[in-house]
Amino acid sequence: MIAQLTRNERQTALLILLAVAIGGLAMAVGGRDNLLGIHGAIAMALAIVMMFVVIGGYYAPEPTEDRTASYYDDPTKVGIIIAMVWAVIGMAVGDWVAWLLVFPDMTFDAGWASFGRLRPIHTSGVIFGFGGNALIATSFYVMQRTSRARMPDQVTPWFVLLGYNLFCIIAATGYLMGVTQSREYAEPEWYADIWLVIVWVTYFVLYLRTLARRKEPHIYVANWYYLAFILVVAMLHIVNNLAVPISLTQAKSYSLFSGVQDAMTQWWYGHNAVAFFLTAGFLGMMYYYMPKRAGRPIYSYRLSIISFWGITFFYMWAGSHHLHYTALPHWVQTLGMTFSVMLLVPSWASAGNALMTLNGAWHKVRDDATLRFMMVAAVFYGLTTFEGSFMAIRPVNALSHYTDWTVGHVHAGALGWVAMITFGAIYASVPWLWKRESMWSPRLVEVHFWLALAGTIIYVFAMWNSGIIQGLMWRTYGEGGTLAYSFVDSLIAMRPYYIARAVGGLFFLLGAAIGLYNIWMTIRSAPEAAYDMTPDEPVVAGMPAMQPGE
Amino acid sequence: MTHDFLVGFSKSFGLFYLIALSIGVLIYTYWPSNKKRFDYAAKSVLSEDDKPWA
Numbered sequence: 041m042i043a044q045l046t047r048n049e050r051q052t053a054l055l056i057l058l059a060v061a062i063g064g065l066a067m068a069v070g071g072r073d074n075l076l077g078i079h080g081a082i083a084m085a086l087a088i089v090m091m092f093v094v095i096g097g098y099y100a101p102e103p104t105e106d107r108t109a110s111y112y113d114d115p116t117k118v119g120i121i122i123a124m125v126w127a128v129i130g131m132a133v134g135d136w137v138a139w140l141l142v143f144p145d146m147t148f149d150a151g152w153a154s155f156g157r158l159r160p161i162h163t164s165g166v167i168f169g170f171g172g173n174a175l176i177a178t179s180f181y182v183m184q185r186t187s188r189a190r191m192p193d194q195v196t197p198w199f200v201l202l203g204y205n206l207f208c209i210i211a212a213t214g215y216l217m218g219v220t221q222s223r224e225y226a227e228p229e230w231y232a233d234i235w236l237v238i239v240w241v242t243y244f245v246l247y248l249r250t251l252a253r254r255k256e257p258h259i260y261v262a263n264w265y266y267l268a269f270i271l272v273v274a275m276l277h278i279v280n281n282l283a284v285p286i287s288l289t290q291a292k293s294y295s296l297f298s299g300v301q302d303a304m305t306q307w308w309y310g311h312n313a314v315a316f317f318l319t320a321g322f323l324g325m326m327y328y329y330m331p332k333r334a335g336r337p338i339y340s341y342r343l344s345i346i347s348f349w350g351i352t353f354f355y356m357w358a359g360s361h362h363l364h365y366t367a368l369p370h371w372v373q374t375l376g377m378t379f380s381v382m383l384l385v386p387s388w389a390s391a392g393n394a395l396m397t398l399n400g401a402w403h404k405v406r407d408d409a410t411l412r413f414m415m416v417a418a419v420f421y422g423l424t425t426f427e428g429s430f431m432a433i434r435p436v437n438a439l440s441h442y443t444d445w446t447v448g449h450v451h452a453g454a455l456g457w458v459a460m461i462t463f464g465a466i467y468a469s470v471p472w473l474w475k476r477e478s479m480w481s482p483r484l485v486e487v488h489f490w491l492a493l494a495g496t497i498i499y500v501f502a503m504w505n506s507g508i509i510q511g512l513m514w515r516t517y518g519e520g521g522t523l524a525y526s527f528v529d530s531l532i533a534m535r536p537y538y539i540a541r542a543v544g545g546l547f548f549l550l551g552a553a554i555g556l557y558n559i560w561m562t563i564r565s566a567p568e569a570a571y572d573m574t575p576d577e578p579v580v581a582g583m584p585a586m587q588p589g590e
Numbered sequence: 591m592t593h594d595f596l597v598g599f600s601k602s603f604g605l606f607y608l609i610a611l612s613i614g615v616l617i618y619t620y621w622p623s624n625k626k627r628f629d630y631a632a633k634s635v636l637s638e639d640d641k642p643w644a
């Protein structure tokens with residue numbers, strides 16, 4: 041991998057790593073009495089390890105091949121593997137906290153094992169670790185293909201990918217130690233946030249630089265979605281994390297906002313993270329990989345543009361539906377509710393566009409688990425957005441808020457949409473990237489698909505039941521106008537559903553682990569696909585016949 | 591800048607600039623001469639050649 045870099049690029053890489061190591065050292069020394077010091081030491085150690093990797097390959101001969109003749113895919117390959125590793129970690133912790141809700145004593149009286157510390161490791165691990173790495177990796181792939189141009193240089197993509205993962209590691213280790221600014225999905229403290237700004241702006245500029253080199257005049261719609269994801273996440277992240285640290289050598293900081301402004305800023309961030317991280321980015325993925333895999337152009341290109349702008353305009357205003365019946369002014373709640381309901385239109389336009397693309401290729405969906413992952417993702421996308429628009433209506437939210445219904449909605453989107461479309465995209469790209477005929481085992485892709493689908497359905501139905509029962513119990517009044525059930529009564533009623541959810545989650549986790557194994561085996565042992573074989577040539581004798589899942 | 595001013599501004603201008611942008615998007619999308627470009631873009635991602643263009 042280092043051998044691919046030019047001598048100049050190797051030097052630049054070393055300089056960047058040196059700067060990170062020195063920054064880490066300064067934090068470690070300055071913050072030696074504080075948890076910030078531990079994070080400095082971690083950053084320094086990782087930078088030094090990477091320096092050894094670069095030095096190890098420093099004297100390898102420079103690459104000679106004509107680099108304008110191919111795309112630069114090494115960061116995509118590494119990114120996909122990292123994403124799958126985070127998937128297994130994040131989902132394992134998710135299932136752990138799911139069992140923790142069944143057996144609350146499982147914390148060994150240790151701070152790090154408490155629900156409050158492990159839960160954000162789950163949410164950050166799956167959203168940022170798994171989802172974020174998958175988005176970065178696939179965006180590198182898609183932007184080069186659709187621009188018909190190679191990335192401008194070979195150091196920046198590594199900086200983005202590895203720098204982003206440094207952020208993820210700082211986040212996860214911080215939660216274990218109790219470092220948090222207690223903003224959901226934005227828990228890491230100020231120094232991690234500043235680092236992410238640097239990485240993220242570099243990512244945005246890299247994307248623009250690649251687009252600027254494009255040979256294809258029109259910018260394919262998938263790029264618009266990816267770019268919206270990158271740009272808006274930068275805005276959200278910067279505004280929501282405006283804070284003043286109590287000292288440069290301490291982890292703790294105080295937000296610039298307070299009271300209801302604070303809540304509104306957080307949920308403006310929170311909902312747009314759903315919109316631009318968990319939706320726009322993955323729609324970009326879908327608009328590239330689904331037509332590619334199905335071998336059919338997107339059903340309506342115009343509709344994809346209109347839904348793009350619809351999603352971009354409407355989502356921005358929807359965040360206040362997280363704050364119904366709070367101190368937030370009534371009209372702001374109503375605004376959020378109205379925009380949430382309107383959001384159904386572009387959302388269903390996107391889901392419908394995806395399904396119509398597959399219309400006429402249903403035989404492929406039947407035979408090919410990879411395409412089926414994408415199809416199911418589109419269905420769950422439609423389902424989740426319908427549910428979300430419904431839950432955003434204030435009286436409905438009166439029932440759903442604070443209950444497991446929200447958690448059910450979240451995972452219908454997270455498992456059914458985000459994870460499924462990602463698995464589909466990864467199973468499609470791995471053979472393309474490593475020049476293999478197919479995945480090592482199409483059977484295992486099939487197994488993963490059914491485990492994932494079963495897990496999602498069990499999870500979501502358990503939470504719907506549990507959430508609605510919970511909500512109804514909390515609003516049932518007895519004869520004298522007093523509450524009929526105590527809170528503990530509702531907890532006891534939840535228990536069977538929590539067990540079901542944890543089992544469903546285990547299925548989903550197993551599927552992801554099998555996926556990682558299958559990807560690994562594809563890289564290690566599958567035969568090289570005949571490179572120069574023109575696509576429509578008959579399969580050469582002796583090669584395995586095409587199997588379902590290819 | 592008072593609270594009332596901000597509220598008034600977002601309730602008036604905020605509404606109209608979004609509507610204007612939406613109309614702009616619709617015009618762009620349905621502009622007849624853009625159709626060819628969109629059809630081409632939709633098909634071009636399917637092409638098999640996996641090399642940057644010279």
Ligand code: HEM
Pocket residue numbers: 131132134135136137138139159162163166167171446447450451454455458459541542544545546548549
């Ligand atoms: C193996 C699969 C999974 C299991 C067992 C699982 C389990 C859990 C559990 C137990 C919670 C805490 C619920 C509570 O506080 O009552 C949770 C929250 C959450 N999970 Fe998962 N999860 C899984 C996969 C995922 C994936 C793949 C994603 C995202 C792509 C995700 C995103 C989230 C989010 C955003 C929350 C916070 C929800 C909220 O605050 O309302 N999860 N998960």
Ligand code: HEM
Pocket residue numbers: 224310314318319358361362363380381383384387421424425426427428429430431432433437440441442446449450452453454457458
């Ligand atoms: C039209 C689209 C959507 C609308 C209108 C919508 C609406 C809502 C509403 C009303 C809530 C509950 C707020 C509360 O009571 O606290 C919610 C929560 C949530 N939704 Fe959606 N949703 C949509 C799509 C999605 C999608 C596609 C995902 C993706 C994975 C998603 C992820 C989440 C998450 C993570 C939360 C939990 C936030 C938290 O409390 O931590 N939503 N959404």
